[in-house]
Structure formats: C-alpha cells, structure tokens
Amino acid sequence: MNKSWPAGIAPFPGTPFARRLIDWQRHHGRHDLPWQTRDAYRVWLSEIMLQQTQVETVIPYYARFLERFPTLESLAAAPVEDVLARWSGLGYYARARNLHKCAQAVMTRHGGTFPADPTLLAELPGIGRSTAAAISAFSYGTRAAILDGNVKRVFARAFGIDGFPGTKAVENALWDLAEALLPERDVDIYTQAQMDLGATLCTRGKPRCGQCPLADGCVALRDGRVAELPTPRPKKAVPERHGRFAVIVANGAVLLERRPPAGIWGGLQSLPELPEDADTAEWVARRFGLTVTRVAPLPGLRHVFTHFVLHLAPERVEVAAGDGVRDADGLDWWPLDALADAALPTPVRKVLEALQRATG
C-alpha cells in the first residue's frame, strides 16, 4: 500500500497505468480461457502448466488432465506415475512432481482448500512469488502483484528499464514497480490484462504498438527502443552430449525404464541408456538377463535443451521371445500400441512412434 514511486521512473500521463490496462482488458482481453473461474484448483493447475509454457500449448493438456483428475482430492490420491503420464510432452517434469506434492500438501496442511494468502501459497511446492499472486488474485481477488515474463517485457518497454531482467538488481526494480502499480481494486482483471497485453500486443517480436493502451507514455516506443527491450539474456555456449539408448522390442512391446526421480526427465519412463563404450548385445544380456538375437541402429535425433544439446542414438535390440526381465523394479514391457498412456519425454516418444509406424 502506498508504495513510494520508484526513483527515475515517470508515471503515465493522464490515465494511470493500471486504469489503462483494466479498461483495455474489458474490450480486448481474453475472457474465454478454460481456467477463467474462481475455482482455486483449476486456477492453480493452469498457472503451473503456464509456467514456461504458452496458452495454446497448455489448453489441450489442461483438458486431458482435468478429465483424469477432476478434483484436488483425486489428484492427491493418484500415483505420481499417472500424473507424469498426463504431463508427458509438456516438459519441465519437476512441475508435475511438485504439482502432485502440492496437492497432497493442500489436503494435509489446509484441509483441501487452497489458502487465499499469497505468502502461504508460496510455501507450497511449485508455487513461487508470482504464481502465488496469480492464484490468489484470480481465485480470491487478493491484492497481490505478479511478475511473469509478459509483465517483465511490458514494464521494461513502458518504463524504459535497461538490463537483463534475470539479474537480481533489475528483478528487484521490476518487483518494486509491480507493487507500486497495483490498483486498489479489480486486481484480478488487472492481472489478466497484464498477461493478455504481453501475450497479444506487447509481444517479443513485432509488437502491435498502434493498438497499445500504453503507447502515448511508452518510453521504449518514444525512444525507438522497442526491439532492444527487454535486454536479452547474455549468450552462453551450450555443451553437446551424446546418449545411446536401447530400444528392446519383443512381442509388440518395448522395454521402458523409469528414470531417477531428479534430474533430466526425472521420474519419467525412458529407454535404457547404454554406457558409452558398451557392446550393446553383451550389455543388454547382462543387465536384463535377455537373449539378444539382433542389434540394428535406428535414426538418430538431435534434441535441444536450454543448457545443452543431446544427440540421441537409439539402437533396436531384438530379443528371444518368452525371455523374462531380471531386476524388474522400474522396468516395464510397454505395448507399442499403448504409448499414449506412457510418461515419456518428447524425443523418446518420437523414437518409439516412428518405430511403431515402421513395424505397424
């Protein structure tokens, strides 16, 4: 309340910033997104899915997820494997593991109801300061500031804020601004307006400044700096890694191995990873107690992560029918026609779907 206006930042001329956004939202914002309810469970689910992921991508996942987990109770009671299976393809799978933990925490700590206080929300797994504010504003009308990528971009341009928003100093300045600009009322509309303005007008490339309600006060537009703000992340070289994966097939099923709970593709089902120098047939025979009848390379795949590039080299391994697998913990023979139900990362899904198409 009554936060002091940040130093060196000029207020918007005439109509205040928040008023402009709220007025704009009523006519030009999005009002028909499937999670625009006051149901905190649905709001929370959407906000977690929307972390690092755009609206259009989220919509089908959101629908399929709610179909399987219609209530907080059903989600909390489900095995984490089922949660990961419905998350498969969305990426950042720690979000799904935290989502599941969070559902259980809300059941035990809060009696099955999400708290309205953003501070309490932010103590739950997977919910940080911005997500907590969004959930409480949308679900309960709480007066709390968000600061997501859209807001950072709008602020950086509108107020001419230099510096990469990932650095502590710039981020602190943006949070101060977010708090100072927060309106007294209609915070839910204001919050949606910031997201919608950033997603539909003040986009990264080709922003539509001609339609922007902030145009007459926008520092970046005035100074011809729209294209250079916000300041981009400093570039860094990404290392390359190589991985060999065994595609062990028998009787129309493939052997999947659950990955360790943390790290890349944590908790997901994947293909067994071959050691760099191992002889494929020998390693598969020893590791799984299977009799290998044939090994053949499959087309490789280049998969780009933010911090490294992974070259996947899959090898098709045929084994004698009727062989059982030794050390069955975390291992599953998965029918190729049931891949839709598997908790697979996208590149592994690609490899297996190509194989399924090839073998019919």
Added chain:
DNA sequence: AAAGCGGGGGG
C-alpha cells in the same frame, strides 16, 4: 538456429 519462459535446489 536462437530465444523465451518461473521455480527449485545446490554450492
């Protein structure tokens, strides 16, 4: 091919 997108956890 490069950049964008919130939060968790380790050093």
Added chain:
DNA sequence: CCCCCAGCTTT
C-alpha cells in the same frame, strides 16, 4: 544468495 538446472514452442 547466486548460479545452475530444466524441455518444449515460437520466431
């Protein structure tokens, strides 16, 4: 606390 990590889509 700061730095690194994670996976997909869009441009």
